[in-house]
Amino acid sequence: MMERPGTVFVVDDDLSVRRGLERLLRAVGHRVESFGSAREFLEQRSDQRPACLVLDVRMPGQTGLDLRDDLQAAGCRIPVIFITGHGDIPMAVQAMKAGAVDFLTKPFDEDVLLHAVDQALARDHPGDAGRPPPE
C-alpha cells in the first residue's frame, strides 16, 4: 500500500467511531483532525493541504450532505468520502453524482477506507481550489 500522508478531516457525531477512525488514520501516518459536527468542522478546521474529508451523512443538525453542499457553494473543493450507519442506494447515487470520492457503509473494512482516503488525497491538489474537478 502506497502511503501518501496528508491531512484527513473526520466529521462524525458518534464519538466511538470518530476516535476509531482517528486512531486508524494516524496509525497509517495521516494527520487527523476530527470534529463532532459540521459546525465544529467549519469553525475549527486547519488549512492543511493535501486534505480530504471523511464525513458522516446522518448527524443531528446539519447533515453531511448539507455540509458538502455548503462547502461546494463556498468554492471549496475538498474531496469527500461519505460514511453512513445505514445506506440506501438513492442516497449513494446522489452523493456520488455530487462528486464524492466514495460512499462507505458502516462498518467498513480498513483497506476500503484507506484506499478511499488515498484516492481522495491524491485528488486534492494545492491550488485546485476554485477550479472544477478534473473529469
Add this chain to the structure above:
Amino acid sequence: MSGEARGEDMEPTGRTDPTAPLSAPSVRQIVSAAIVVAVAYFAGANLGALLRFPPATPSVLWPPNSILTATLLLAPTRRWWVYLLAALPAHLAMPAPPDWRESLILVLYLTNCSEALIAAGSVRAFAGEPTRFDTLRRMGVFLVGAGLFAPFASCFFDAAAVSLLHGDAYWEVWRTRFFSNVLTEMTLVPAVVLVIANAREWITGAGVRAKIEAALLALSLVVVGGLYAFGPRAIPGAPVSSVALFLPVLLWAAVRFGPAGASLSLLATALIAICGGMHARGLIGKMPPADGVLAVQISLSLCAVPLLGLASLIEERRRDQQDLTRRLTFEKWLSELSGAFVHLASDQMDEAFETWLGRLGQLLALDRAALLRSCQSGGPFIVAYTWAAPGIGPIPRASVSADYPWTVERLRREEPSIVSEAVDAPVEAGADAASLRRLGARSMLALPLVAGGRVLGALALVTVRTHLVWTAERVGRLQLVAEVFANALARKESEDALRAGEAMKSAILSSLHSSVGVLDRDGLVIATNPDWCQFPPHHAVPEGLGANYLDACRQMAREGIPLVAQAVPGIASVLDGSRVTYSLEYSCGTPAGERWYVMTVVPLHRPEGGAVVSHADVTERRRAELEAQRSRQELAHVTRVSAMGELTASLAHELNQPLAGILTNAQAARRFLEMTPPDVRELRSILVDIVEDDKRAADVIQRLRDLLRKGEFQMRRVDLNGLIRDVVKLLGSDTVIRNVLVALDLEERRPTIVSGDRVQLQQVVLNLVLNAMDAMADSPVADRNLLVRTEHSDPESVEVLVEDTGPGLDKDAEALVFEPFYTTKSTGMGMGLAIARSIIEAHDGAIWVEGKRSRGAAFRFRLPLAEEPVE
C-alpha cells in the same frame, strides 16, 4: 196519635232523640195526625160527658184537656196551632147538654186550650225534655206545672165563663173542674205520652218475663177493682181507705214499671173508682156520689204525686245504674279491644279489624261501621274494613274523599265529624248529608285515626234504621276506640313496611349469583343468601347463621392456608372501619376443576357496624380476560414486529454505529501492536472503547429483544419516565433519520410508577411516538417537533402526553383513530392506536385524543399510580 212521635230507644249506650225530626213530615202525615187528635179529643169528650153529675157542668174526669196537653208535649211548638185547630170541630161536635149555649161551648174550648198550653208550655220551659218523665226533677216539673198549675190557672176562666153563661156557682165549678182536671192531667198525660213514645219498643223489646209480670199486674188491678166494686162495704174510713186498697198494686206498678206503669195503673184505678162512685157502688157507695167522687179525686191525686215521684226516682236510679253498667261494659269492651290488638301480628290484623268493627257495631246497635285508611298525608280516604248489620248492605270499598268533602276536611284537621239529617246540621256539610242519604243512611260519625302526628285513617259509624244522637259523651268514648284502632293501624303500617323491607332484602339476597353473607361488627353471620352455604370454599368451616366467620377464617389461617391468612386482615379492617372496602381475587380447587372467585367486603352503613362479604365466581370472566389478553398479546406482537420492519433503517444505524466503532478501533489496534514498541497506552484506550461499543450494541439488541418478546402478561411496578426514555432511545436513530426533534418533559418531582406490564406499556409509547413521527413525515424538516410529557393530573394517576406538529386530525378522525383498522397511511395496518387503547384499558386507564387544536395532534393516556409497596 201523633205521627211525629218516634222514640225508638234501641241502643244501650244512650237514647235517640225523638224530637229531632228525621225528615220533615209530609202534609199528609200532619193531617192524619191532626185527625187522630180530633178523634181522640172527641172520644175523650164523650167519656168526660159520661162521667158528669148533671146538672154540674164540669166532668169528674175530663180527658180532652189532657189529650191536648199530651199532643202539645209530643208535637213541636210550631205546629201546635194545627192540633189545637183540629180539636175545635171535635169540641163543637161533642154531645153537649141541651141547655148549653154555643158561646159557652166555644169558651170552654178556649179554656181547655189554655190549660193545655199552660201545661205543655211550663213543662217545655222547665223540664227541657217534654216527653220524658224519667228523673225526679222532670216529674216534679210536670206535676207542678201541668198537674197543678195549669188546671189551677185555667179554672178561673172556666169557672167564670160557666157561672156567667150557665149560671152555676163559681166556686162550685172551680172546685169540681180543678180536682177533675188535676187527676186527669196527672194520670192521663204521662200515660198517653209514654205509651206513644215507648209502646212499640216495649212490645218488641221487653222480655217475656216483663210481659207476664205486666199481665199479672193488669190482672191484679182487675181483681182489686172487682173487690172494690163488689166486695164487702163495711171497711171503715172509706173512701180514702178504698184507694188504699189499690195502693199495693199501684206501688208494684211504680216500682217495677216506672212512670208509664204507674200512670197507666193510676188511670185505671181512677176510672174504676170514679165509675164505682158514680154508680154508687163499691166502697164509696154509702156516701153521696159527689162527695165520694171528690174524695176519690183528692185521694187519688194525692196518691199520684208520691207514686209518680217514686216511679220517676226509681226510673232515674235504674237509668243511672244502666249508665254505670253500660260504662263499665264499654270500658271492659275497650280493654278487650286494646288487649286483642296488643299481641296481634300485622298479618292477623285484617281479620281482627273486621271482627272488632262488627262487635262495635253490635255494641252500639249501629247498622254500618267502617275503617278507612289514608295512606299518605293528605291522600284520599279509602274504605279498608267494613261491617254491616244483617240485612243492611255494606259500604262499598272505595275512596270516599269526593263524596264527603266536609267530613274529610275535618278529619284532616284531626276533628270528629257528625253528619245527619237533623235540621241543625252545618250548612257546609250539605254534600256530605246528600251522600249519606244516597246510601240510605240517617246519621254518621267519623272519627280521625291519629297516631304519630299523622291522620292514618278514620272510623266511620253509620245508622240506617234509626237516628242516633252523637252526644259529646258518646263521641268521647268512641274516640278511645278510635285511639286503639289508630295505634293498631300505625303498628300494622310499620310492621308491614318492615316486612316489605325484609321481603325485599331477602328477595334481593336470593337473586344474587354470588354467595353473600352479612356479618355484624364482631364477624358473626347475621344473614346469608342460599348460595352462601353451598359455596364450595365454605365446606371446610361452619359459616351458617350465628357462626363467627372472622374466627373461622382466623382458625383456617392458623392452620396454614395462606390465602385465608391474606384475607383475614382485609375482612377485619373493613369491620373495624380502617378500610372502606376490601377485595381479593383467588383461585380455588373445586370438584368441577379450578375456579376463580373475587371476595368483596363492603361495610354496612349503620350505627352498629358490620359488613357484607360476597364471593363471586369470576371464572368465566377470568377465562375471557385471559383469552382477550392472549389475543391482545399476539396482535401486539405482530404489530411490534411490523413496527420493527418500519424501523429497520434506524435499527441498522443503531447497531452499525458501535460495530463500526469496534471494527475501526480493532484494526487500529492491530497497527499499534505492529509498532515497535507497541503503543500500549493507545491499545488500552482502544480496548476501553471497544468494550463500550460492544455494550452499546448489546443494549440495542436487548431492547430489541424486549420489544419483540412474545411475553406473558406480567404486572410489575413500572416507572413510566424510565420506560419513555428507553423507547425514545430505541427510536433515537429513527428520529435522526426522520429529522424529528424529540423533546422530553418528564415529571421528576414525584414518582411516575404505575402497575402494569412493561412490554405492553412500552408498546403504547412506541405506537404513539411512531404515529406522531409518521404524522410529520410530510411536514417541513424544520417543523418536526415531538413532545413527550408526563405529569400528575390528580394525586392518584399519571398522564402521558405525546404531541406532534403534524397536520393534526379532523373531527371524523378524532372519533375513529382508536378503532381497529382505521388508518390514513398507505402501509399501516391501522392497529397501532387500537392496540394502545386496549392495553391502556386493560391497565384501568384511559386514552384519548385532544380535540380543538390549531395545529398538530396530541394523544394522552392516563394510568392509575401504583400503590406504595406494603412492607
